[in-house]
Amino acid sequence: LAKTTQPISMDSYEGQEVNITCSHNNIATNDYITWYQQFPSQGPRFIIQGYKTKVTNEVASLFIPADRKSSTLSLPRVSLSDTAVYYCLVGDRTSGTYKYIFGTGTRLKVLA
Amino acid sequence: KAGVTQTPRYLIKTRGQQVTLSCSPISGHRSVSWYQQTPGQGLQFLFEYFSETQRNKGNFPGRFSGRQFSNSRSEMNVSTLELGDSALYLCASSLEVAGPQETQYFGPGTRLLVL
Numbered sequence: 001l002a003k004t005t006q007p008i009s010m011d012s013y014e015g016q017e018v019n020i021t022c023s024h025n026n027i028a029t030n031d032y033i034t035w036y037q038q039f040p041s042q043g044p045r046f047i048i049q050g051y052k053t054k055v056t057n058e059v060a061s062l063f064i065p066a067d068r069k070s071s072t073l074s075l076p077r078v079s080l081s082d083t084a085v086y087y088c089l090v091g092d093r094t095s096g097t098y099k100y101i102f103g104t105g106t107r108l109k110v111l112a
Numbered sequence: 113k114a115g116v117t118q119t120p121r122y123l124i125k126t127r128g129q130q131v132t133l134s135c136s137p138i139s140g141h142r143s144v145s146w147y148q149q150t151p152g153q154g155l156q157f158l159f160e161y162f163s164e165t166q167r168n169k170g171n172f173p174g175r176f177s178g179r180q181f182s183n184s185r186s187e188m189n190v191s192t193l194e195l196g197d198s199a200l201y202l203c204a205s206s207l208e209v210a211g212p213q214e215t216q217y218f219g220p221g222t223r224l225l226v227l
Contacts (some may be wrong), residue, residue, distance in 0.1 A: 041200070041220075041221070041223065043116070044202070049215060083123045091210070091212055096213055097183070098209075099168050100145070100216065102154070105154065
């Protein structure tokens with residue numbers, strides 16, 4: 001069964017760059033890695049998705065090494081509003097069908 | 113384009129009752145998945161529907177069921193509610209059935225409290 005591992009929590013100060021790493025040792029060959037952000041009592045919000053190397057959009061960058069056993073979400077110059085829980089997501093097909101497996105999430109707290 | 117909508121947003125039930133939650137996916141999306149989120153267990157996959165057929169199922173008892181209509185709207189039903197069913201129930205939609213590159217978009221969730 002696919003499994004992801006993330007740090008439980010992180011603290012950062014406003015204006016700093018934050019890097020959150022997710023370990024996904026048994027990711028499938030053609031699987032993508034997706035990251036979500038979640039605020040309390042809201043649904044997860046899509047941040048970024050990638051397959052290998054580096055992907056960048058207007059809010060974050062995603063770094064995936066050649067072995068794809070981990071990925072790092074990079075948030076440049078965080079603000080207080082980035083305080084949230086961040087999840088990485090991979091798929092699992094061990095049962096014969098494709099399912100999404102969320103990690104336990106990383107609680108990011110941004111301090112003033 | 114409107115996002116995923118879920119109704120109701122909040123619900124209080126008592127043990128033994130049943131409940132039905134509704135989800136309307138993003139226009140054009142044909143897959144709807146349901147998740148249960150609790151502080152102790154995190155985000156757990158319940159099931160996925162695509163073209164009115166259940167395609168995938170997580171490890172939940174038969175008290176949890178769902179269906180999808182021809183317009184892709186989906187309902188989830190929980191019968192004989194237990195205290196442990198108190199959770200945030202999230203619905204997510206995607207264009208196609210779950211796959212490596214499919215992106216899921218989540219609704220705001222329904223907060224269910226079982227007393």
